[in-house]
Amino acid sequence: MKIEHILLEKKQVIIKKWFDLILETYPAETAKFMKAQRNRFGNPVGHAISEGIEGLFDELLQGMDHDKIALFLDNIIRVRALQDFTPSKALGFIFILKKVIREELAKKIRDNKLFEELMAFESRVDDLAQISFDIYMKCREKLYKLKASEAKKLTSIIMQRANII
Amino acid sequence: MANKPKPDELLSNINYKPPRTQWTDTPVEFKKGYYCYAGRPNNLEYISLPHGRKWSSTDDDWQLVDNWKEIFLEGMENLLKKFRSFRLFMDICVRCGACADKCHFFIGTGDPKNMPVLRAELLRSIYRRYFTISGKLGKIAGARDLTEDVFKELWYYSYQCTECRRCSVFCPYGIDTAEITMMARELINLLGCCTDWISGPLANCYRTGNHLGLQPHTIKSNFEYMVDDLEEFTGVRVEPTFNRKGAELLFVTPSADFFAEPGMFTCMGYLLLFHKLGLDYTWSTYASEGGNFGLFTSNEMMKRINSKIYAEAKRLGVKWILGGECGHMWRVLHQYMDTMNGPADFLEEPVSPITGTKFENAKSTKMVHITEFTADLIKNGKLKFDKSRNDHIIPTFHDSCNTSRGMGLFEEPRYVINSVCNQFHEMPENTIREQTFCCGSGSGLNAGEIEELRLLGGLPRANAVKYVKEKNGVNMLSCICAIDRAVLPPLVDYWVGDVDVCGVHELVGNALIMEEGEKREIDLRGEPLPGMEEKEEED
Ligand code: SF4
Numbered sequence: 089m090k091i092e093h094i095l096l097e098k099k100q101v102i103i104k105k106w107f108d109l110i111l112e113t114y115p116a117e118t119a120k121f122m123k124a125q126r127n128r129f130g131n132p133v134g135h136a137i138s139e140g141i142e143g144l145f146d147e148l149l150q151g152m153d154h155d156k157i158a159l160f161l162d163n164i165i166r167v168r169a170l171q172d173f174t175p176s177k178a179l180g181f182i183f184i185l186k187k188v189i190r191e192e193l194a195k196k197i198r199d200n201k202l203f204e205e206l207m208a209f210e211s212r213v214d215d216l217a218q219i220s221f222d223i224y225m226k227c228r229e230k231l232y233k234l235k236a237s238e239a240k241k242l243t244s245i246i247m248q249r250a251n252i253i
Numbered sequence: 254m255a256n257k258p259k260p261d262e263l264l265s266n267i268n269y270k271p272p273r274t275q276w277t278d279t280p281v282e283f284k285k286g287y288y289c290y291a292g293r294p295n296n297l298e299y300i301s302l303p304h305g306r307k308w309s310s311t312d313d314d315w316q317l318v319d320n321w322k323e324i325f326l327e328g329m330e331n332l333l334k335k336f337r338s339f340r341l342f343m344d345i346c347v348r349c350g351a352c353a354d355k356c357h358f359f360i361g362t363g364d365p366k367n368m369p370v371l372r373a374e375l376l377r378s379i380y381r382r383y384f385t386i387s388g389k390l391g392k393i394a395g396a397r398d399l400t401e402d403v404f405k406e407l408w409y410y411s412y413q414c415t416e417c418r419r420c421s422v423f424c425p426y427g428i429d430t431a432e433i434t435m436m437a438r439e440l441i442n443l444l445g446c447c448t449d450w451i452s453g454p455l456a457n458c459y460r461t462g463n464h465l466g467l468q469p470h471t472i473k474s475n476f477e478y479m480v481d482d483l484e485e486f487t488g489v490r491v492e493p494t495f496n497r498k499g500a501e502l503l504f505v506t507p508s509a510d511f512f513a514e515p516g517m518f519t520c521m522g523y524l525l526l527f528h529k530l531g532l533d534y535t536w537s538t539y540a541s542e543g544g545n546f547g548l549f550t551s552n553e554m555m556k557r558i559n560s561k562i563y564a565e566a567k568r569l570g571v572k573w574i575l576g577g578e579c580g581h582m583w584r585v586l587h588q589y590m591d592t593m594n595g596p597a598d599f600l601e602e603p604v605s606p607i608t609g610t611k612f613e614n615a616k617s618t619k620m621v622h623i624t625e626f627t628a629d630l631i632k633n634g635k636l637k638f639d640k641s642r643n644d645h646i647i648p649t650f651h652d653s654c655n656t657s658r659g660m661g662l663f664e665e666p667r668y669v670i671n672s673v674c675n676q677f678h679e680m681p682e683n684t685i686r687e688q689t690f691c692c693g694s695g696s697g698l699n700a701g702e703i704e705e706l707r708l709l710g711g712l713p714r715a716n717a718v719k720y721v722k723e724k725n726g727v728n729m730l731s732c733i734c735a736i737d738r739a740v741l742p743p744l745v746d747y748w749v750g751d752v753d754v755c756g757v758h759e760l761v762g763n764a765l766i767m768e769e770g771e772k773r774e775i776d777l778r779g780e781p782l783p784g785m786e787e788k789e790e791e792d
């Protein structure tokens with residue numbers, strides 16, 4: 089049996105647990121809301137996370153399409169880059185997947201001697217982390233650019249007109 | 254591989270659970286990007302706000318006056334006496350939680366104290382402690398002593414509420430947390446703790462009439478540039494007048510419409526429209542700001558800043574007042590102006606000089622919203638449009654909180670947009686009209702130092718824009734609010750990308766036919782109109 093099969097079999101359980109653990113990075117009341125509110129417009133953060141991790145999980149199993157992965161990651165990270173997280177905590181959600189898989193599949197991996205396959209799978213998870221660093225930095229850079237340009241914009245027209253700049 | 258830490262090592266370092274704390278726990282941590290800068294003493298002094306001093310919101314010691322607690326509690330007692338709604342809101346909340354997840358700041362930041370019910374609870378806990386019998390006896394749950402930490406927390410979260418009233422739409426008791434925030438800010442101002450972003454524009458506005466402190470000659474020269482641009486783009490030379498006595502109408506709009514993009518394009522739209530109609534109107538260089546940051550400060554301040562509008566109307570001897578595209582300006586005009594500074598019995602009941610329509614809704618305030626005015630012109634067939642000039646624009650419409658929940662203005666802007674554009678698309682139902690999501694920067698929160706907070710607060714709005722961009726190809730977010738025009742561009746830039754922001758009258762100006770056979774190759778932004786050149790050749 090290949091690890092992909094087991095992962096696919098357990099997909100729903102893994103994703104649910106992954107989601108729940110990510111939500112634990114938020115205060116309890118917030119996590120409760122993000123789980124309960126199903127409307128994607130009323131709960132954009134919860135929606136981005138649940139849609140994103142399912143998409144990422146599928147990509148890890150199927151083909152690692154870089155564009156799709158970047159999009160799913162971006163939807164999640166763009167939010168967490170602004171929320172009250174240190175960079176490591178903002179991106180920690182990716183490593184939580186490893187923890188979930190190890191816990192959920194421990195027995196099967198041992199019984200089927202799938203350690204090497206697990207390592208290979210986990211290194212794909214590490215690839216996600218690498219892509220995430222770039223996205224995180226881009227979001228932060230964007231934030232600083234916006235801050236800078238807003239400050240300039242406020243006065244630029246008047247100064248232009250007065251031939252100051 | 255050898256140097257990589259093992260997954261378990263990594264995981265053991267990640268403490269991803271936030272600490273579990275009670276909502277009553279203080280001190281609250283002031284997070285960078287979430288708190289405003291403190292107001293400067295000279296600005297506070299200028300608008301006679303007490304206790305101005307040099308301080309910073311992150312100081313341990315806020316240098317509050319010795320008897321700050323008495324001042325606060327006495328102030329609260331006065332407000333409770335003066336506003337019955339305030340006492341009611343303090344008493345009747347059953348903590349049902351219906352409002353809890355309706356606030357854009359809670360949705361975006363995930364901070365539970367941004368749930369409207371908890372935001373209100375910050376003040377309510379003080380109310381319980383000092384203004385109820387059981388609280389005074391120290392026997393009531395959810396009551397808190399007023400300490401400096403409690404005051405700081407109240408301050409922090411009062412400037413994380415845009416007074417947008419979305420929560421109130423969902424409250425079965427009609428509790429309006431926006432009004433609770435207003436009361437909190439009023440008390441904050443008794444202690445000299447106004448923010449810089451609010452007190453600076455206020456001082457300017459009180460001195461010169463507008464937020465940037467522009468003086469009459471600067472305003473006029475700004476217009477001259479705009480008029481030149483407009484002539485270059487459209488071939489039409491408009492001739493606005495300033496402080497002209499005896500004009501039929503006074504036109505008041507937020508000053509951002511004549512000094513900042515993209516508001517200036519909206520202003521060009523007004524100028525073209527008024528020129529086309531031959532409207533007998535004038536601008537005032539003193540009532541040169543529709544915006545009123547007094548609304549974000551205190552009742553008295555709002556009244557003081559608002560008074561110039563009727564005063565200028567009286568001085569210039571106009572018949573009635575027409576108001577431009579702005580959000581909070583209209584909340585003040587619609588809900589408070591009449592009782593604060595009225596009755597304006599020296600003005601006439603507004604009647605459109607072009608169609609003869611009586612604006613019954615403005616009978617008392619004597620002030621008409623530009624989209625009502627324009628919608629009426631269109632309805633009566635007084636304007637001709639070439640909609641195809643807006644074919645490069647696929648707009649959606651953002652209801653600003655104040656014009657939607659503050660005055661119920663839903664249909665007119667949509668009617669106008671649909672009359673001048675071919676391809677309008679609505680955002681999802683639970684994000685528009687009375688359920689609209691705030692831009693995240695209203696009520697004096699459009700300060701640069703809280704960009705993180707504003708972007709997160711604006712996330713639900715941007716998320717809906719992203720949806721219609723992907724689904725319908727929307728490339729323009731139209732609105733009727735000057736703060737929106739200032740803050741939505743960076744918001745959509747961060748979350749969505751490739752969507753612009755415009756006022757409704759920019760779209761009007763683009764499509765408006767000034768004279769038969771007129772050709773336009775450039776839009777009001779000075780950009781070539783796609784397809785217009787070929788069209789000419791075909792013609
Ligand atoms: S919806 Fe109204 S009654 Fe319910 S918790 Fe919110 S403010 Fe209180």
Ligand code: SF4
Nearest residue numbers: 356414415417418420
């Ligand atoms: S008024 Fe708006 S910003 Fe304030 S608590 Fe209610 S929903 Fe939030």
